[in-house]
Amino acid sequence: MLGRKIGEGGNSDVFEWGNNNRIIKLAKPNTTMFALEREFRNSLIVWKMGLSVPQPYEVVEVENRPGIVFERIHGEPLKERLFKGFMQHVHGGQSNFDWNDIRNTARLISEVHQFSHGGIPTQREFLKKQILSVDYLREDEKKAVINRLDQLPIKNQICHGDPNPNNILMSNGRPILIDWNDTTNGNPESDLAEFVIMIRFAVLPTDTPQEVINGFDSLREEIINIFVEEYTLHTGTRYKEIEPWIVPIAARKLSADAISDEEKRLLVNEIRIRLRDHEK
Ligand SMILES: Nc1ncnc2c1ncn2[C@@H]1O[C@H](COP(=O)(O)OP(=O)(O)O)[C@@H](O)[C@H]1O
Ligand SMILES: [Mg+2]
Secondary structure, X not given: OEEEEEEEOOOEEEEEEOOOOEEEEEEOOOOOHHHHHHHHHHHHHHHHOOOOOXXXXXXXXXXXXXXXXXXXXXXXXXXXXXXXXXXXXXXXXXXXXXXXXXXXXXXXXXXXXXXXXXXXXXXXXXXXXXXXXXXXXXXXXXHHHHHHHHOOOOOOEEEOOOOOOOOEEEEXXXXXXXXXXXXXXXXXXXXXXXXXXXXXXXXXXXXXXXXXXXXXXXXXXXXXXXXXXXXXXXXXXXXXXXXXXXXXXXXXXXXXXXXXXXXXXXXXXHHHHHHHHHHX
């Protein structure tokens, strides 16, 4: 039943499964059956809401690895499309960079945020646990981050938790959100902070062509602006409301396995600058 490998993330390897319409997401050793069952429940909830997500079918175990069977999305990760766009941007102006990908993604995320559901974990506790588990910050720094988090008002909206361009599949111009592993009920600004931090600080792998790196560097802030502009259009939420979420979300990101040490050093630096500025 296990077919060709078609994808990989920080927590899983993804394979074709059965016919052409299903895939299986098999956990890497860093991911437990407990975490996978949570992801399955979250995915089922958002799928039943009619959001643009793959249908989850079942949790199974294959070769002693827990897995989730999902509907297969025939599309391309937004990351691939962005990379192609960066390359073209460097070679011949902006015309080939598809800003609709960014705008459609912002709109989809604003749709997710319209919902709330009791079956999804509560964000504040989830974030605190992640922040406290981080090795890259001192204990007093983690306390200061949590203090800041405690001062933010609590909201109860579904947040994807990891809206990075590997978790957005583009199918005929339509974005589809996958990977509902870090999903919580909480403050939507957290998802926006995730996106902003990722675009601003992402360190591309060392084998990335230099022109892609240059293209990305020249477009980072524009991508953020267009994304937030579109989100504001649908929700009224503005960039300045995202600002207080940069420190706690950057701290949370230090607990992720999927990002490099170099990127983590940039995040630690940003957190320290922002904590210090606050003390003045
Ligand atoms: N339903 C799906 N249809 C097609 N490809 C998928 C699907 N789910 C995941 N993939 C591919 O597998 C990769 C990893 O999946 P993801 O759920 O993000 O795993 P992780 O939790 O390890 O990040 C994705 O970037 C995508 O390329
Ligand atoms: Mg992923």
